Amino acid sequence: MPSTITKSLVLLLCTFLGLVCGTLYLYSSYSPQLAQRLNYLATDSSLIALCGSLGVAVTGPVAGVVVDRKGYSVSLFIGGTSICLAYYGLKRQYSQALSSLWYLCFLLFSVGLGSTFINSACLKCCAVLFPNIRGVATSLPLALYGLSAMFYSVVASVYYPGDTSGFLGFLILSVGVITVICSPQLMLCDFRDLLPKRHRASNSEIIQLTTIGQKIDSEPIKYHGLHHNSELSGFELLRNPRFWLLFIATGAFASLGQMYIYTVGYMVKALVTNTFTTPVDPTAEYVPMEVVIQQEQQVQVGLLSVANCVGRLLAGILGDIISQSFRKPRGWLLFIPGIGLVATQIMGLSITDPHNLEWASMLQGFFYGFTFCIMPIIVGDVFGMENFSGNWGLVGMSPIVPSFFFTNHFGKVYDRHTVMSELGVTVCSLGNGCYRQVYKLTLGVSVLAILVVATFNFGERYLASRSLYQKRAGIKPEKQ
Template sequence: MFYSVVASLYYPGDTAGFLWFLIVSVGVILAICAPQLMLCDVRKLQPKRHPVSNSEIIQMTTIGQKFETEPVQYHDLHHHAEVSGLALFLNPRFWLLFITTGAFASLGQMYIYTVGYMVKALVTNTFLPPVDPTAEYVPMDIVIQQEQQVQVGLTSIANCIGRLLAGILGDIITQSFQKPRGWLLFIPGFGLVITQIMALSITDPHHLEWASMLSGFFYGFTFCIMPIIVGDVFGMENFSGNWGLVGMAPIAPSFFFTNLFGKVYDQHTSTTDLGTNICTLGNGCYRQVFKLTLGVSVFSILVVSIFNFGELYLASRPNERAKANTKQEK
């Protein structure tokens, strides 16, 4: 991210100059940090051991027993018995998480892969006549490069913040409010709806920064909180395999949305006199794709609602209560 910002601000269009700065800066960082890696003390310090009397051991044990606390019990955290293998595929909650992960992650990945083309379309549209004669002229290619680097940097920063905040909120919602972490899936759900609307409506490349930050944030949020929820719901004994299966969900939809974006973008391009393909419609080059992804994001909120409240709804139905009472009597 740091080098992306430096390249866009100080070395626009100057690849050789940027590479020179990159080499020098790496050398400076190495020179500054190398002393911190020196082993100043090679002696193995042996910890001093002091004999402890039996009375002290008994006393410590007694004190420890007095202050033992009961484990914290959380209410309705969606934690069930260990689930894996065929039982995982027969569990409806697995498919709800699979669909949610596929929707959230694929929308984030599509944006990351295609934001460069979005910048190019928006910047190209601003260079069409009429052009402000008082504005300082900057070659279009340099402006596109600068904006693309800024979008990538902002997305990376927001991605990191989203991952950090997801972990913090996951602990707060369970420990302070005794609620399941699955409720946090509404945050990226509604957030992605907002980002799709922004992508549909933004016509100024400078305003695209907000969409990039939000997309990166909710993408990072999703990939931090989702494995934790998988562990809560299906247990930790087979966590690696379970999360591996859920983590495969974005592969197909991400491939589909990214290719769809490319096809729609190519349909709106035209060939210039120099033989290059260019799209001059601004956000019209890709609006059709974000209309579809907006529907997907709204549908994902419905899936998250079923995941969190579906069991409560079924339990509230008279027939389900009667079945539960019959099982208890048996």
Template sequence: MPSTLSRVVVLVACTFLGLVCGTLYLYSSYGPQLAIRLSYSAADSSSIGLFGSVGIALSGPIAGVVVDTYGYTAALSLGAVGIVSGYACLQRQYDAAWASVSVSRSALFLVGCGSTFINSACLKCCAVTFPRMRGVATALPLALYGLSAMVFSVAGSMFFSGDPSAFLAFLARASFGVFVVCAPAVMLRDGATTPGQTENVPMVDLSRARSPLHAVSSHPVRALSPPRPAAEVSGARLLRSPRFWLLFITTGVLAAVGQMYIYSVGYMASALSVAQSDSVVNAEQNQRLQVSLLSVANCVGRLAAGISGDMVHSWHCPRRWLLVVPVIGLLVAQGSALAVSAPHRLSLASSLTGFFYGYTFCIMPLVVGDEFGLRHFSANWGLVGLAPVFPSYYLTSLFGQVYDSRSINGVCMSGRVCYDSVFYVTTLAVLLAAVSVALFNLTGRMRH
């Protein structure tokens, strides 16, 4: 059993490593400038950001296998290579004005994959090192994961305002620096962890945390444990279940709406700033402000979902009813985005979107565990986690196409008219999610 001091060192190291895992959501703070430099359209730029999320989604199962089979060292090293090389590639593209959408997409894909590998290693290390308080131990890396975009965005505003190249270099160097300082403490746990210790960590906890999920409870298994389902459902039975597809649709739509906003808010801020003749520096500062608000609200939303999930569970009520919360919240967020006419008023829409996007990704794994059991949770949630990929691609592509159609030489001077029609589509999408949630809850009530 490691000493208390060594365990604390591991926890601190994992917490700060979590800081480099959330940099992907900074894209909107430099994406518009990168697009101008490389003559990308808004549609191209939006698709580049989306490839980061695709990297996260597709690398999740692989990262879990690497951590389980080869240990923390392999996963951390692969993750660091992915993140550092991704940002270094983007910086080189920017400096050389080397326009290649495929290369830019690959760079963000590497960042997404690297983030997942490091996050998976840190969360499992925390769970193994603190077997009696896994929820609290995994909460700290998740908190820094959620706040990462805000931390780096503030640093960018203070030291690299107006210089995207220097900011990209800073992201690469800072990520490498955090890895060099913190990773050794986690890597040493490879030798200290026995096979028995590793096997005793339920994969439900780790998969749930990677989602990321449950950053508040000190009893994660109890918090996730539902009123026991009639049977453990997985594989072909899961795919034949109408309730699985209702959850799949709901997750895909709500997450896609949030991701579209996250990767496009930079263009929204730019359009509103240009319409009011703001300076380039002010426009960039507003972009970074929106990223910071999304980051903080995302973190708070996760915490709120965990707390409300525990409360509802303690009252012996089904947590599936909490799916109504992000549906209503994101519906309000779409209306707020449509009503924005000035850059500073975008903050409300960003805060609402960040909060309810985070809430969605925290409450969904709880519901999956409640409905289909815990034995095959990792595989079940992995399937549900793929739901946003295609809806996100459609919505981000739509935003780019609409913005491009109303731009001249890549610049749109019409304010919210540059993109407002997209939010009518996202409003309809959220209404579709509302129907899906209603059917899911009503059929669940009849079943019980």
């Protein structure tokens, strides 16, 4: 058995590797500057961001297989190399003004790919080393995954104000150093057989990668007395209405969060451009508008990061409380992000001061993190753990299409309101009028998402009552 000190060291190193995994969410803090430097439209910038999300989504199953079959070493090498080379290419594109949209899309895809490979290795390593407290152990690297953007945003605002190229250089250096320092100890787990065989587990066995202290073999809560649809997968899963309700809800919640994360930089730019004034007092310190915009962008990204982390942790805690203490299904918790996202869409419609945008960023980050913590747990509760990885993989891909639509729609609306300035760059000075039309649409989507959540929860209660009535009346229940 490995010593407690050795296991604790590996856990600590996995936690720090979480910083590397979360750098993808930094994109919105420098995307407007990148677009301006390379003469891209907001629509193009949105496409680049979506390729990063696509890299995370589509490489998840592949990364799991690599970790299960080849160990941590290969996964860490692929992940670290992909991220470093991607940021090097990104810095080179920016510094030399080499405009190539599809190449940048590939670079962001590589960042997402590398993040997934490193994250998969860290999560499995923590879960296997601490089999009795897997939820707590895996929450640590996930926490720094969420806080990564906050860390880098603070560094950027303090040491690289207005210097996008210098900040990208720091990203390359820091990612490389963290990976080189933290990876060797994890790689030794492969070569020294540090992890006992009886505790080895495949990714498909690890359900509580986002929960806090929940036991693996805890019995799922049955939904309002209906027969629990345990161990569903494949075509049986696709024929189940609960799957599609979760699929739609996840797609709506996550895509609205991703749209905000990837476009908040443009929202800040529009609001600051609309409200920025030159100091009248000649003795007052003058800060160029571009510096103010970038600093405010980094503040928003930092707040999103912290709130995302808090949302993940709180969702795990509330999920355990509602299921174990009150014996109620975790699906009820979906009303929290549902109602919360309606509020954030209203805020997006009404906020005109860039400083007030901080509240929207905190709430949006919180509900986004809450969603991505509670959804996989619900998938395991409803459809069982045996095929969890495949089932959650299907549900987890639901945001791809709506996220592309909303983010691309935001870019098109924003571009329609931009004009060419005297300096030869495109700018929108209408404040929230640059993108307000988008939030009218997303507000309607968020309301519909609440109806889907209500159907998922109270529809189950209706079917259970109907089944009980038929049983008492001696009527053969209809085939579901």
